[in-house]
Amino acid sequence: MNMLENDDLVSLITDLVLKELKSGEIQVNKVPVSISARHIHLSKEHLEALFGADHKLTKVKDISQPGQFAAEEKVTLVGSKGKIENVRVLGPLRKETQVEISITDSRALGIKPVISESGNLEGTPGITIIGPKGTINIDKGCLVAERHIHMTSHDAKVFGVIDGQKVNVKAEGHRGGVFMNVVIRVREDYALDMHIDVDEANAFDISNGDMLEILK
Known part of the structure; x- marks a missing residue:
């Protein structure tokens, strides 16, 4: 494979990754939300x-x-x-x-x-x-x-956080904004999920299953 082909391959992979990011198939530093x-x-x-x-x-x-x-x-x-x-x-x-x-x-x-x-x-x-x-x-x-995120120790390693740490989390959209002081809760029997209450969801126009970004 010559240099031109290598460059073409890198370009193709980059295009594929960008398309996946835009389609939501790959979620970078994002967590699903559940409304309690x-x-x-x-x-x-x-x-x-x-x-x-x-x-x-x-x-x-x-x-x-x-x-x-x-x-x-x-x-x-x-x-x-x-x-x-x-x-x-x-x-x-x-x-x-x-x-x-x-x-x-x-x-x-x-x-x-x-x-x-x-x-x-x-x-x-x-x-x-x-x-x-x-x-x-x-x-x-x-x-x-208190608003919080459930995750396993593997999830915590991926996100670069620890149990008890407080992070900021960004919600997109017309009424989006940043949730401050979100507590990380780590346990092996947890499923990755951020919990907020109805007041918070309504204020940011959030629905169950929306993906929010951890800012730290």
């Missing part, structure tokens, strides 16, 4: 208090993270100013009950919004939860989830 509507994770104790002794969650469908699912069961949230009905329970059960809402929800309920990582319930407000068989009052556990 308000929901609740229940402990076994609270599940039984709300739905009856020995009650088991009824799976409706899998959600973005492996092993997690949307259940048929729903509850009503009650705050000092109002209530929100038909809040979906997600499975599996957890050690502690956790309610995840948006800032808009918190204002409708009359609850001070506290932004926190999922699982970190310290300093979060409580709420009243009503089920078909009972009512409970939790003194903490109602939060606005």
Whole structure:
């Protein structure tokens, strides 16, 4: 193969890569996004208090993270100013009950919004939860989830980030912008996925499955 043929080959490969980038077949430093509507994770104790002794969650469908699912069961949230009905329970059960809402929800309920990582319930407000068989009052556990990206250690190496790191993420489009302070969460059983709530998605005109760019 002569030099001209080599140059032609490089040019051909470059053209192919550019076409793939434009078509979205190759996503450079991008992650898919999932929009989290308000929901609740229940402990076994609270599940039984709300739905009856020995009650088991009824799976409706899998959600973005492996092993997690949307259940048929729903509850009503009650705050000092109002209530929100038909809040979906997600499975599996957890050690502690956790309610995840948006800032808009918190204002409708009359609850001070506290932004926190999922699982970190310290300093979060409580709420009243009503089920078909009972009512409970939790003194903490109602939060606005901090925006975050799930990934495996391999993903983290590819993106050049580490667990707990905060990055900026860019959304394209007419109402696009930059999400700041997005937490990287690394675990081997995670699927690559960025989670934002409904308020954030509406503000940036984002849909489930959109690809957003990690800026770091």
